Amino acid sequence: MPPPAPSRSAPASLEARALSAWFGRRKVLDRVSLTMPAATVTALIGPSGCGKSTFLRMLNRMHESVPSAKLAGEVLLAGHDIYEPGERVTHTRKRIGMVFQKPNPFPAMSIADNVTAGLKLTGTRVSRSAKADLIERCLSRAGLWDEVKDRLSSPGSALSGGQQQRLCIARSLAVEPEVLLMDEPCSALDPTSTYRIEQTIHELAPEVTIVIVTHNMQQAARVSQQCAFFLASQGTPGVIVESGDTNQIFTNPGDERTADYVNGRFG
Numbered sequence: 001m002p003p004p005a006p007s008r009s010a011p012a013s014l015e016a017r018a019l020s021a022w023f024g025r026r027k028v029l030d031r032v033s034l035t036m037p038a039a040t041v042t043a044l045i046g047p048s049g050c051g052k053s054t055f056l057r058m059l060n061r062m063h064e065s066v067p068s069a070k071l072a073g074e075v076l077l078a079g080h081d082i083y084e085p086g087e088r089v090t091h092t093r094k095r096i097g098m099v100f101q102k103p104n105p106f107p108a109m110s111i112a113d114n115v116t117a118g119l120k121l122t123g124t125r126v127s128r129s130a131k132a133d134l135i136e137r138c139l140s141r142a143g144l145w146d147e148v149k150d151r152l153s154s155p156g157s158a159l160s161g162g163q164q165q166r167l168c169i170a171r172s173l174a175v176e177p178e179v180l181l182m183d184e185p186c187s188a189l190d191p192t193s194t195y196r197i198e199q200t201i202h203e204l205a206p207e208v209t210i211v212i213v214t215h216n217m218q219q220a221a222r223v224s225q226q227c228a229f230f231l232a233s234q235g236t237p238g239v240i241v242e243s244g245d246t247n248q249i250f251t252n253p254g255d256e257r258t259a260d261y262v263n264g265r266f267g
């Protein structure tokens with residue numbers, strides 16, 4: 001059994017207000033607004049190139065790390081704009097974690113050290129005695145503890161792709177984020193590993209607000225409570241055509257383009 005220590009952070013709401021994005025002079029998103037309620041899973045869906053990843057990367061200030069990138073608009077985390085002057089990027093990234101498409105554990109670092117790797121980067125102090133508990137708790141929350149508890153000092157590279165992705169989730173959880181962003185976290189994984197990650201998302205959802213980009217419509221339907229459909233038609237910047245309850249988006253969407261996309265008629 002994992003240690004009983006509860007999560008120190010509570011899930012927070014996230015709200016994008018009129019977010020626009022540019023790469024150089026090219027505008028790729030136009031005034032996109034979306035509320036992502038606390039403790040829910042929001043799936044971002046839409047054809048390739050419509051701006052889903054760019055939108056996701058603006059939610060924790062990763063977009064601005066691209067030299068040519070610009071943005072306008074606001075992102076409210078629990079009501080406060082993360083882009084307000086004086087807001088520190090490291091503080092935002094601690095509160096809003098990210099899991100990428102390709103699992104990226106530190107290959108030579110042990111499984112245990114991978115879990116705690118983010119603590120130093122974000123300036124989070126944990127006593128030596130609390131560290132072991134934290135490692136067990138995060139690996140348990142990421143659904144990996146039972147598979148690795150007897151080999152915590154093995155390198156991260158010794159794990160399968162799906163296990164590596166769950167290790168990355170554990171690493172994100174170690175700094176107790178209030179929101180977890182996931183950019184196609186299963187696209188490099190086999191169906192069994194995908195199923196295991198989806199289970200992990202289900203288990204985490206009450207404790208962490210999750211926003212996930214996925215190309216897999218079945219996955220969006222399985223894991224999310226809310227869905228936003230992005231589209232960029234004929235070279236115009238991406239917009240959200242429709243967002244709302246996942247069940248409604250899949251069974252009774254309000255826009256014909258949404259119906260065509262979720263039914264596989266394009267994209």
Ligand SMILES: Nc1ncnc2c1ncn2[C@@H]1O[C@H](COP(=O)(O)OP(=O)(O)OP(=O)(O)O)[C@@H](O)[C@H]1O
Nearest residue numbers: 023028046047048049050051052053054055066215
């Ligand atoms: N670093 C970059 N420099 C220049 N243009 C970029 C960069 N990253 C993305 N773009 C462009 O911005 C637009 C949106 O890309 P983005 O990756 O956000 O779309 P997406 O919907 O996530 O696509 P996919 O589903 O294929 O991952 C695309 O036209 C893309 O070519």
